[in-house]
Amino acid sequence: MADKNQTILDFITEYNSKAITPMHMPGHKRNIAAANYLTALGGGYDYTEIDGLDDLHDADGIIKDAMDKAASLWHSKKTFFIVNGSTCGILSGIRCATSYGDSVLVARNCHKAVYHAIELCGLHPYFIAPAVDDSFEIYSSIDPVEIEKALLAHPSIRLVILTSPTYEGVISDINSISAIAHSYHIPVLVDEAHGSHLDHCDYFNGGAVNGGGDIVIQSLHKTLPSLTQTALAHINGNLISSSDFAYELGIFETSSPSYLLMSSIDGCVNLISKQGRLLFDNWKCNLQEFDNSMRKIKKLKILCHGEDSINNHTCLYKFDRSKIVISTKDTNLSGTALMHILRNNYKIELEMASNTYAIAMTGLLERPESLDILSRALLAIDQDCKAILSSAALSVPPIPPMKTTITKALSCKGSIVPANKAVGKVIGEYVWAYPPGIPLIVPGEVITADFLQCVDNYYKSGIPLKKTFSNNYNGFHVVEL
The missing domain is CATH 3.90.1150.10 (Aspartate Aminotransferase, domain 1)
Incomplete structure (x- = not known):
């Protein structure tokens, strides 16, 4: 029986000492002497699912023990290792918590992975926009009162999705938001990619795992000592099935997970413990x-x-x-x-x-x-530097009315039309302002005069805008329904 205190890296180090001939993947065969670059990259520790190293997608040994240790450290019901980044966890979580065509309540400033999940699952999003803090020109916290208003107005909503903390470090009241959503028997998915450290020190607080989030996705590598693209998914409460989440994770996560990445997650958990x-x-x-x-x-x-x-x-x-x-x-x-x-x-x-x-x-x-x-x-x-009086903060346009789902709009035939002929037409692409990375408009929404004025103001101020299909300033990709 495996030692539950043994880390993945411990096992690999011990295994390397046995000089076993590797007639299996990976192709470099850990022959680092023949390829010097592999030495610097840790190629000698790059393994596949050999005897004793368990299987991430059917874990019952050393990986299961490692994930259980992570769950204990974060006080979650169930924790999963992710080697495809938080994006993979977000896609899996949204797919797990919804059925095709469901309605979801989404914070407008969510990561693009959320929008991609909406596309893939044919979801109907109801958006809630955080207020703007004019002194720093960043988005503020999501107001729990607005969450309840939206849930009352749209009883078809099946999932609440938000980001906390944001890229800029803004934290929302997950405790209150979760309590409100749970009173309607609706789960909450929190993209906590930037907050894996919040639950481990009183100086940092507001973490979603202990705040009632049903699905909490964290990028370990952003603030904790783990390799890039390593992440965790925490499942809590009784509204989400861990086995259902595991199934969806099997779809979106690679079937050849890197043991270098999993070792770094395990090492990070042990270091913090x-x-x-x-x-x-x-x-x-x-x-x-x-x-x-x-x-x-x-x-x-x-x-x-x-x-x-x-x-x-x-x-x-x-x-x-x-x-x-x-x-x-x-x-x-x-x-x-x-x-x-x-x-x-x-x-x-x-x-x-x-x-x-x-x-x-x-x-x-x-x-x-x-x-x-x-x-x-x-x-x-x-x-x-010199103190000067800055111009007024750039405003964000009201969320345009939605004519059809993002999924439908992206599947429709479209064409590029000039801005002066675009008002009232249904857009078939995203238009993002970077930063802060929030979409000014999403596929399926109606182009408004407010939106066009905002785009013009952003261009004049030198704020870069990114579009999915039309790259020129004067045109937008619109669709025929």
């Missing part, structure tokens, strides 16, 4: 030191750090303080310019930048000197 308190305390202390240093900032603003407080943001329920959102609004810098200065002058690479802000991400294994380097750089830039 054994050293989590110390590591999270160190992370907390480093962030608190950064927070104190930012009190000297005069022109730049750091969301919920330094002199800024969540009390200044009435539509924010909570904020993930691991995120460092730097506003350049009311200065002579753009977020993109700030990113370039930090890269070129200070050798600091940020996560992303927009016209009015930039984001630095921290993680559990953050080096203390990294935040000190960032702090000193921001203080120097703050001293050098």
Whole structure:
């Protein structure tokens, strides 16, 4: 019988010492001497489902034990390892919780994977839009009151889907939202890709697993020490069947899961189990030191750090303080310019930048000197930049009326029409503003004058727009129903 305390990496290391001849996949045969690049990539630990290494899609051994340890650590009913990223978990979760053609309540600022699931499942989405925080020009928390209004207005809804925390670190009140949805016997799926750390330290809170989310999808690699594209899916409550979710996961997740990736998930879980308190305390202390240093900032603003407080943001329920959102609004810098200065002058690479802000991400294994380097750089830039009066924040158009489902619109015959002839027509493509990555319009919605005015304003302000099919500014892909 396998040792339940043995990690996947322990097993592989022990197996390697036995010098067993591998007459199985993968094709490199762990012959790393013949291909030097495999040494750097960890090729000697790249295995398939040999005896003792279990099977992710029918786990009853070492992988099952590893997933059970993760469930215990996060206090979830059932936890699944995912090697295709949170996208795979989102697709599986939505497919599991709905039937083809069902209605769902969707936060408009959800990840594109949610929209792809809506397409694949022929779902009818009812959208709810978060308020905009004008001081930082980011989307705020989802209001639980608006959730209940939507559920009352549309009794056909079968699933609530939202993102918390957002890319910018904005957390919604999952406890209240889940309680409301559950009172209607409706499950809640939370895309918590950016929040796998929230349930492990009082400094970070608002996590969805302990907040009542029925399906919670987390990208471990975003803030915790696990390899890129590793994720977890947590199933809770009695509204979602773990076996149904496992079936859908078998459709969307690769049938050849990487043992390097699974080993990194297992290693991450074990590290937090054994050293989590110390590591999270160190992370907390480093962030608190950064927070104190930012009190000297005069022109730049750091969301919920330094002199800024969540009390200044009435539509924010909570904020993930691991995120460092730097506003350049009311200065002579753009977020993109700030990113370039930090890269070129200070050798600091940020996560992303927009016209009015930039984001630095921290993680559990953050080096203390990294935040000190960032702090000193921001203080120097703050001293050098100039304060100016910025123009008014760009508005987001009201959600256009929906004429048909996204699935139907994408399957209809279409053509490109100029903007001046597009009002009243049904669009057959997505139009996204990056950032913040929220669709201004989705397939099946009706093009309105408000939408066209918003597009024009975004172009004039230099905010990039992305379209599915029509790449030119003056045209849109519309469909005939």
